[in-house]
Amino acid sequence: MKTFLITGGTSGIGRETVRQLALTGATVVFTARDADKGEATKKDIIDETGNKAVEYLVCDLASFSSIRACAEEFKKRYAHLDGLINNAGVLPQERQESKDGIELNLAVNYLAPFLLTNLLLPLLKRSVPARIVNVSSSLHTEGQIDFADLQSEKSFDKYRAYAQSKLALILFTKKLAKELAGTGVTVNALHPGVIGTEMTMQNVRKMNPIAAFFFKRTLISPKQGAETSVYLATDPAVEGVTGEYFIGKKEAEPAPQTSDAATANRLWEVAAKRVGL
Numbered sequence: 106m107k108t109f110l111i112t113g114g115t116s117g118i119g120r121e122t123v124r125q126l127a128l129t130g131a132t133v134v135f136t137a138r139d140a141d142k143g144e145a146t147k148k149d150i151i152d153e154t155g156n157k158a159v160e161y162l163v164c165d166l167a168s169f170s171s172i173r174a175c176a177e178e179f180k181k182r183y184a185h186l187d188g189l190i191n192n193a194g195v196l197p198q199e200r201q202e203s204k205d206g207i208e209l210n211l212a213v214n215y216l217a218p219f220l221l222t223n224l225l226l227p228l229l230k231r232s233v234p235a236r237i238v239n240v241s242s243s244l245h246t247e248g249q250i251d252f253a254d255l256q257s258e259k260s261f262d263k264y265r266a267y268a269q270s271k272l273a274l275i276l277f278t279k280k281l282a283k284e285l286a287g288t289g290v291t292v293n294a295l296h297p298g299v300i301g302t303e304m305t306m307q308n309v310r311k312m313n314p315i316a317a318f319f320f321k322r323t324l325i326s327p328k329q330g331a332e333t334s335v336y337l338a339t340d341p342a343v344e345g346v347t348g349e350y351f352i353g354k355k356e357a358e359p360a361p362q363t364s365d366a367a368t369a370n371r372l373w374e375v376a377a378k379r380v381g382l
């Protein structure tokens with residue numbers, strides 16, 4: 106039986122990803138930052154799918170020590186890992202910092218998947234064929250890696266900080282794919298579509314009512330949003346495919362700045378130092 110780990114399984118796309126993977130009969134483990142919400146989600150998914158092999162681990166992705174504890178707990182409980190889906194993400198309205206004093210987009214959207222993936226790589230390599238799926242965003246196209254102000258301390262713009270973190274995640278995906286060549290572990294990134302989850306709605310609530318009305322008509326469902334994650338984690342059609350970017354279950358061309366190997370290498374070094382690897 107296959108085992109999957111999904112971050113941010115308590116709402117939105119992540120919850121739906123857990124549900125769809127549970128329907129395949131797999132063991133599905135998700136992270137929840139709040140134990141009560143984790144418990145309620147677990148119960149609902151088991152009721153909805155009939156799959157009792159659904160579990161959660163408490164993990165605050167805005168804390169390196171919590172991520173480390175979560176990875177340790179996962180390794181203690183599960184002998185293999187067929188798919189890791191780095192799904193959780195944030196788009197804070199104001200500049201915020203993680204428990205480790207890192208700007209929150211950078212911490213949760215980039216450094217958390219960077220650390221969790223690296224901690225679980227030995228297990229993934231022992232579980233081959235295994236897959237890593239990184240949920241990025243089409244907004245990465247607006248991103249630049251600003252090494253002079255990586256944490257937006259000098260100036261903060263919510264979309265710029267988010268775009269930078271999602272670009273960083275694709276740079277990580279491509280570099281990791283090269284490092285993992287020939288190991289049987291693949292890693293791909295995706296844009297899930299634009300979905301009316303809490304992350305989106307917090308911005309919609311700030312729009313003028315007419316713009317909000319028309320924007321809401323373009324939104325797709327969390328079910329559709331989760332499909333590309335599930336496809337990349339499970340479908341035989343993408344067996345062996347690695348280092349790519351997908352939209353709507355199709356390979357797509359990410360922004361040119363995702364091919365900047367010098368930036369990818371420098372960012373990796375900065376990230377490894379920050380997370381203490």
Ligand SMILES: NC(=O)c1ccc[n+]([C@@H]2O[C@H](COP(=O)([O-])OP(=O)(O)OC[C@H]3O[C@@H](n4cnc5c(N)ncnc54)[C@H](OP(=O)(O)O)[C@@H]3O)[C@@H](O)[C@H]2O)c1
Nearest residue numbers: 113115116117118138165166167193194242299300302304
């Ligand atoms: N929605 C879109 O249109 C869209 C578009 C492009 C990309 N994405 C990406 O898709 C992914 C899922 O987003 P979504 O739309 O489903 O958002 P969402 O409904 O807001 O869900 C985000 C998930 O991440 C979890 N999370 C946030 N901060 C966390 C932390 N510090 N520690 C642990 N878990 C944390 C949340 O936990 P709680 O339940 O406790 O809040 C929740 O489970 C994100 O990476 C997002 O950037 C979304």
